[in-house]
Amino acid sequence: MKLQEEIIRRRTFAIISHPDAGKTTLTEKFLLYGGAIQIAGAVKSNKIRKSATSDFMEIERQRGISVATSVMTFEYSNVLINLLDTPGHKDFAEDTYRTLTAVDSVILVIDSVKGVETQTKKLMEVCRMRKTPVIVFINKMDLEGRDPFDLLDELEKMLNIKVQPLSWPINKGSEFKGVYNLFDRTLQLFSPEKQTVEKDRLEIDDLNDPLLDELILRDADQLREDVSLLNGVYPGFDVDEYLAANIAPVFFGSARNNFGVKELLDTFIRISPLPESRETDKRTVVPDEEDFTGFVFKIHANIDPKHRNRIAFVRIVSGKFERNKYIYHCRLDKELKFSSPATFMASARSIIDEAFPGDVIGLYDTGNFKIGDSLSEGEKLQFRGIPSFSPEIFKELINRDPMKTKQLDKGIEQLTEEGVAQLFYQQHGSKKVVGVVGDLQFEVIQYRLKNEYGASCEFVPKDIYKACWITSNDKKKLTEFIRFKSQNVFTDKDDHLVFLAPSEWLLKVTQEANPEITFHTTSEFKTEKVEV
């Protein structure tokens, strides 16, 4: 098959949600449609149990198998779908943000009872920043959820995106009758006892058709009223607006009952973006370039603690990746060859000979890779858009066993390369501060440092509100600032300067007092300035 043909049959996306909205259930239903798994429950067993909030042993156990579910590849209607898994636990949000750099679109799952939740908002912010097209699935329509019009309003207001319902629910909870597809003009009736199949869709072109009254009885008039209201409020679906990430189409259904899932998947493969171009520091790389390029967005380390092996997950951006062919590691300026690149089919890992744009491959690594590294066939370039965001909790790393200083240094460096946490080194001093999104990470790090590196450490809480990456055109002012604020100026893994602001108020004051210095919200400086 030609490169172009390989590209147009691929879709790479992630399902995102606030925990418990139904991401795992929906993923599983997709995999069943794709024939990638045979039984319900297969994905679920790989999920970090909800009770495990402080049980890092459980997380350890999960780490071993989560590699297999990091990328789930399946085929549906001749389309090769790469579904990238994102951790459900909020303390692993940073991992989710990075995974979003490797997808071309997302499906956002909302719980119809709870509506927009905190994690939904944060994830959507990342999608908006990256202009990632989003399809919304409002789940759990079999429950007594909120009014669908209110939910749409809430999505628009709280997620700051225009929505376009493509299906509409007929009643809800115990009275839920099904959905009317506004796009295809088909009616799909819900019955909680049986799984829906395609033939259940009935064409109802004209809503005044008396058949509608026969089928959904007194709900028919309400549907007519709702649809006429919808036609007035929502302008009609323009797929280009969705692809430009200006409008999010919305579907209603129930993942647990497999209702509305096939409809969602069918629409997804019809409208979702093909593997997209990506920006580099030099130029835009388009997928159908002959030469291979890709970037590392995730590293999974020490799967087997006895061997320090790691898997670097690479998203292919252009060209064809081939096994045993030298590729160029741009940061290290080095040629590397991989004899057993892995692909992932839901639960099994297998070696592949070639891979194409949109695909994610796993490369066994002995310490060459960092998140964000770019690969090519010789061209020196750096993919953009894989920034670090400010962590939310900061603690100072204290060595508890001076005999094991080397092990601690190496361990913390490797764990942070893996993206478990961010490590900041004091610019004029020896302090090391570790920043994470959720407290649980500190337990995981402490445990892994002991277990895998034999190092003992302690974490001491620091009053830090935010990490801001700083730049300035005025070298002298920057040097003065570093000296003056030496307690709070650190560097990140790439040697970029970071100001660890003690409080929101102090950040504001510092910004006002130093107009020559720019404070950035992410490690990629073309993004917006910090607003305080």
Ligand code: G4P
């Ligand atoms: P997550 O990955 O987003 O965290 O959510 P997950 O799929 O695990 O779903 C969370 C809970 O919501 C599960 O119940 C799941 O069965 C339920 N659920 C998912 N979709 C629907 C739906 O359409 N309707 C209803 N009523 N519930 C739904 P659980 O009790 O935690 O697990 P289980 O005992 O059902 O496996």
